[in-house]
Amino acid sequence: MRTPMVVANWKMHGRLAEARELAQAVRDGLKRPRGVEVAICPPFTALAAVAEVLAGSPLMLGAQNCHWEESGAFTGEVSPAMLAELGCRLVVLGHSERRHISRETDEEISRKVAAALRHRLQPVLCVGETAEERRQGLTFTVVEGQLRAGLAGLPAEDLVRCTIAYEPVWAIGTGLTATPSQAAEVHGYLRGLLSELGSKESAQAVRILYGGSVKPDNAGLFSQEPEIDGALVGGASLQAASFITIAKKSAAKSGASKE
Numbered sequence: 302m303r304t305p306m307v308v309a310n311w312k313m314h315g316r317l318a319e320a321r322e323l324a325q326a327v328r329d330g331l332k333r334p335r336g337v338e339v340a341i342c343p344p345f346t347a348l349a350a351v352a353e354v355l356a357g358s359p360l361m362l363g364a365q366n367c368h369w370e371e372s373g374a375f376t377g378e379v380s381p382a383m384l385a386e387l388g389c390r391l392v393v394l395g396h397s398e399r400r401h402i403s404r405e406t407d408e409e410i411s412r413k414v415a416a417a418l419r420h421r422l423q424p425v426l427c428v429g430e431t432a433e434e435r436r437q438g439l440t441f442t443v444v445e446g447q448l449r450a451g452l453a454g455l456p457a458e459d460l461v462r463c464t465i466a467y468e469p470v471w472a473i474g475t476g477l478t479a480t481p482s483q484a485a486e487v488h489g490y491l492r493g494l495l496s497e498l499g500s501k502e503s504a505q506a507v508r509i510l511y512g513g514s515v516k517p518d519n520a521g522l523f524s525q526e527p528e529i530d531g532a533l534v535g536g537a538s539l540q541a542a543s544f545i546t547i548a549k550k551s552a553a554k555s556g557a558s559k560e
């Protein structure tokens with residue numbers, strides 16, 4: 302029912318020549334990905350160039366953020382309509398770097414999720430606890446708050462158009478990962494909440510990705526967990542060979558989907 306998905310989040314990396322080169326190498330290494338969907342999210346400035354590189358390939362283009370309005374006096378912002386026009390199919394929203402560095406609130410993130418859906422962009426809603434919150438036993442409380450707030454007000458039929466990414470903040474860029482079973486526990490909890498927000502069937506259709514120091518040598522372990530439907534990859538997506546390996550290791554065995 303759920304085909305795994307692997308998303309490259311390049312963050313603020315990739316000037317034009319590098320972005321083209323990296324996208325070409327990933328495209329050439331994943332000509333016909335089997336049992337996995339693959340997306341690349343470059344910085345805004347490289348979206349058009351990467352769109353050209355990916356034209357005609359099964360790899361999807363995504364963005365790392367968007368505003369909730371269509372247009373207007375919002376200096377420095379980019380609207381979902383602008384992203385859709387460039388060929389973006391998805392948009393990462395509520396990433397912890399935006400929550401913590403840019404002080405994005407749950408309310409803003411929820412407006413962005415709704416706006417993305419209005420423009421047929423698949424939101425990849427990120428949730429995750431800090432090290433301190435985990436230490437205090439607040440992991441489930443934090444991710445529940447972020448999930449409920451991020452999806453607030455969405456009609457049940459829109460839930461299935463969203464992807465969730467569980468990214469524990471302490472695992473991002475640190476080389477520390479949640480163990481596959483720690484991640485699976487949170488994914489299971491999130492799926493339970495999705496059932497409450499929509500239905501059991503819709504919750505089963507929503508992909509929940511894991512992110513946080515996913516590398517070629519641990520990707521296979523995560524993909525063995527039935528509750529983990531792929532990866533949101535930061536640092537390791539900047540090397541074509543690493544990202545290609547992660548995508549291949551995240552593929553459902555024999556091209557089958559996860560139930």
Ligand code: 13P
Nearest residue numbers: 310473474513514535536
């Ligand atoms: P790293 O893979 O570099 O830990 O980053 C994860 C992340 O933030 C992806 O969105």
